[in-house]
Amino acid sequence: MNEQLIKLIELQEIDSKIDEANDNIEKINSEMNFLQETLVKEKEQIESSRKDITGSNILKKEKEIEIASIDEKIKKHNMELNAVKTNAAYKALLNEIESGKNEKLRIEDELLALMESDEINSKDIKDMQKEYENLKKEFVEKKVLFESVLKKSGELVSQLFSERKTKLSELPKNIADKYENIRKNKNGAAVVMVEDNTCGGCHRNLPVHVIDELKKGQDLITCNNCMRILYQK
Incomplete structure (x- = not known):
């Protein structure tokens, strides 16, 4: 076989090894980026759910204040019933009391819905936090392994490029x-x-x-x- 052809075949074998090593480096970097992006998204989801609960707590507090205010009005109207002079005024107070009770029931239903939603969100946050910790552990473990592989692959590529340069100079x-x-x-x-x-x-x-x-x-x-x-x- 032609001597130059032999050197070309050897050169191509070196290039194939370089391509393989670079592909391996690219795959590792891609997987590391994917894991990191997954971690970021998981953390963002947890933070978003926590903000939802914080907002819900503010709403619940507002609902509780509204209920307390309605209770005060109902209590006041009940006391006023004993002091009214006319039947029309008496009926008007009863309507106010009934309206207040209905409004209180509506707000209590809203408060209950918020509490149930918070309970679900709290459970979801615990599950997401657990998943996040598992992903973080996997990321840390793989990062150590991948960094070692990347270092060896980088050293191999450097060595192969040196061999490539030598082989090219022979042609x-x-x-x-x-x-x-x-x-x-x-x-x-x-x-x-x-x-x-x-x-x-x-x-x-x-x-x-x-x-x-x-x-x-x-x-x-x-x-x-x-x-x-x-x-x-």
Whole structure:
């Protein structure tokens, strides 16, 4: 096999390892970002529910004040019943008392609904807090693991780039440039193996004269269709 072709294959193997390591780094960063975003959203939901309860507590206090005020009015009207002189005034006070009682019942129903809602929200907050703590624990544990993996992957990429630089320097500039251009245009695969007389990149059948040239192993041969560099084992 052509010596330059051997170096190109070795160079592509290095590039494949770099791509794999970078993909691994990207996946780890993506998962870390997802976990972090999930934590933030969970915390925001907890804070939102707590604000709802705080707002509800203010409303409940207002309802309790309204009920106390109505009780005072009813008490006052009951005392006034003994002092009225006319039947019309007596009936008017009874209507006021009845209206106050109905208003009190309405507000008490609203107060009860708020209390029931708070009870549900409080339970939800406990559940969300528990989920948040579990997620936080998972995040911390994975962060330690991922940071270790990222460090090793970074060191590996650095080492591979050094090997890549050395391997490129062993090739003539025109061949190195050709490899780089093909790799860029073909999403990484610049050198492909021929199987059953077909290009391993575009899978087109290769002409007989191309196969013959490959067998000679003297020159770099490219696929006429996809322009990738070809080799045979």
